[in-house]
Amino acid sequence: MSLNDWPEHLKPREKLLTKGATSLTDAELLAIFLRTGTAGMDVVKLATHLLDHFGSLNRLFNADVISFCQTKGMGEAKYAQLQAVLEMSKRYFQESMFRENVLDSPGAVKTYLHQLLRDETYEKFLLIHLDNQHRVINDEVLFTGTIDSAAVYPRVVIDSVIKHKTAAVIFAHNHPSGISEPSHADINLTNKLKQALTLIDVRTLDHFVVGYDHVVSFAERGLL
Structure with missing residues (x-):
């Protein structure tokens, strides 16, 4: 069953909008970032696969570009997006501290x-x-x-x-x-x-x- 066939309240994006980001699992949060799955995997399964492969969100975030891009469904564009998200989060916390x-x-x-x-x-x-x-x-x-x-x-x-x-x-x-x-x-x-x-x-x-x-x-x- 593809993600489109899931009940609305179980889809990560809809769940975030109705219940808030804290209600989502690591895999669901990552799925929203990834947006689409790959052949044989919906986006949540792909997110779960990535977390299992790297061991945690932290290890995924800190993977080098070669290790990241060698993983099924990933590439340089996704790596660049992820690094941009990480840098934005650091700058957000920095601004909070500076204010x-x-x-x-x-x-x-x-x-x-x-x-x-x-x-x-x-x-x-x-x-x-x-x-x-x-x-x-x-x-x-x-x-x-x-x-x-x-x-x-x-x-x-x-x-x-x-x-x-x-x-x-x-x-x-x-x-x-x-x-x-x-x-x-x-x-x-x-x-x-x-x-x-x-x-x-x-x-x-x-x-x-x-x-x-x-x-x-x-x-x-x-x-x-």
Whole structure:
């Protein structure tokens, strides 16, 4: 039976419009993106096949172009569309974070950082610059390291803060291991950076450690 023969309330698009996007399974959401199936597979079966092949939505999204295009029913056009959707979602969360005082929207900050850093295979250290109203001026990856560490130099952090006329900062880095628990080295580094920035009257509001499933806040843990 083709998708056209399904009852209206079971079709992914109609289900989304009547019940909302959260009511859909991963396969149903992916089916709406794919729009059409392929020979022998309706679009929901194709979506299910892709999820089974790659193992999860996350692995599908992070597949390289060759692996993606070698999968039945896929090609460079679909790969480009998927990457565009992913980039739009990152920019959406970034805009949400940039619009307001970050202390009023810690969830938006966590979501943005999770989207940005969780799938990185190398450790990256991010600096978020804030004005005196705690609104985001800019964010930048200052350091990129190896699969388990990144060298962070206070002088470079201070130079960047002065350049952006920053009033307060938030640090963030990912753990490629997927485990978001802060290490002793993370805590020592944060204290060192905080002390250095205090000398030039710049506040350190938080340091987030991004893992695969969770984002840990130093401020929430009482580590600042």
